Amino acid sequence: MSSLFERIGGEAAVNAAVDIFYRKVLSDDRVNEFFDGVDMEQQINKQKGFLTMAFGGPNNYTGKDMREGHKHLVARGLNDSHVDAIVELLGATLSELGVAADDIQAVADIANSVRDDVLNK
């Protein structure tokens, strides 16, 4: 049985998804304020890292990375509703790319598994 990452399409799927996903994020008033003024190029690379992880691919993220990386955003009010929005946009991206519903749920589960670290709970 192939892995989730393989079923979604691996690194190529990450590259295909990242523009669509980031465009959704920047266009969504629930979350785009957190992305104001960031370097888009660097952000795209971070998003690729995030998508690779969420798609079940190889990654070296630790809970500490997640906490450190989002601390300043939590201070600005990042909360569960924003994580919900991101997970929703991620699902919409994958469904646009024709990924099966079961696999989208599996991706959402992985994304949700880092929620507490992201929110520094």
Add this chain to the structure above:
Amino acid sequence: MSHIIFDDKRIELDDGQTVLSALLDSGYEIPNSCRAGACQSCMMQAVEGDIPDGAQQGLKDTHKAQGFFLACSCTPVTPLQITPLNSADSRITATVIEHNEIRTGILQLRMKPEQTIDYRAGQFINIYKDDNLSRSYSLASVTELDDFLELHIRRIEDGIVSSWLHDEIKIGDSLQIQDASGDCFYIPGTPEEKILLAGTGTGLAPLIGIARDALQQNHSGEIHLIHGAKQIDDLYMHQSLIDMAKQFTNFHYHASVLQADKAVDPVSTDSIDKLILEIATEASEWKSYLCGDVDIVNSLKKKLFLAGASMSNIYTDPFISATS
């Protein structure tokens, strides 16, 4: 088993071992993060040897052309000599051969380097006023067309290097410069592609360079260059660009001049963001180059991206003012 050459040392690789893992095992501190070919923080440059397939996945064409690769995804099968990025510290002497103020506050500087330098129009070079003080300027000249380097230098109020270049440097003087770098340049191979070049102020220097480079490499797709300015007097090389548009049927020039008295083609009073979206109606089909003021570059980048352009098809040369 293969090996890499790094820091003048030969490092053996185990079968299937990545360059990153070998360097870390040898005690080198190499920036890295995801180790999965995504974050690009371990990007390095190959100076000799073949880069294996997969080590350049997701990189921009301009990065690939310079031999950049991701150390975490690179398992060489043949020997590879590599360096960290931007480690080349080779200063070169160049002699000033032209020094014209082509418009108030804008210096067109041409110089001949003592030795050939390897560059593409649109990349930038550093000019050193002394050992510790340098500024970056983008190249308007084209390797195959010009036997000199051309820069456009805007006089910055209280700018130490720009004032020095404007007021003290004259024809015949020697300048210390450093090799070209930057990833905002024309890549051959897709001659039918539509190209958008947009920017403000002396962002025109790299834009003109990239346009001339594309045309001399027989680019056949449409090329639109849009120069943004507040007032009509802020435009420069206006007539040359009009002439260029007459000479090349696929080259189009537009000037966005917010405070122009009248809008007569190619001058428009529309803002540069409005113009680019009018020209690149199907943004996903265009390759864009954005140069000049950093805030304008970032804002145009976001607009094009949201209009559907892929981030990997947007090349930028943002001018960041140094504070000293």
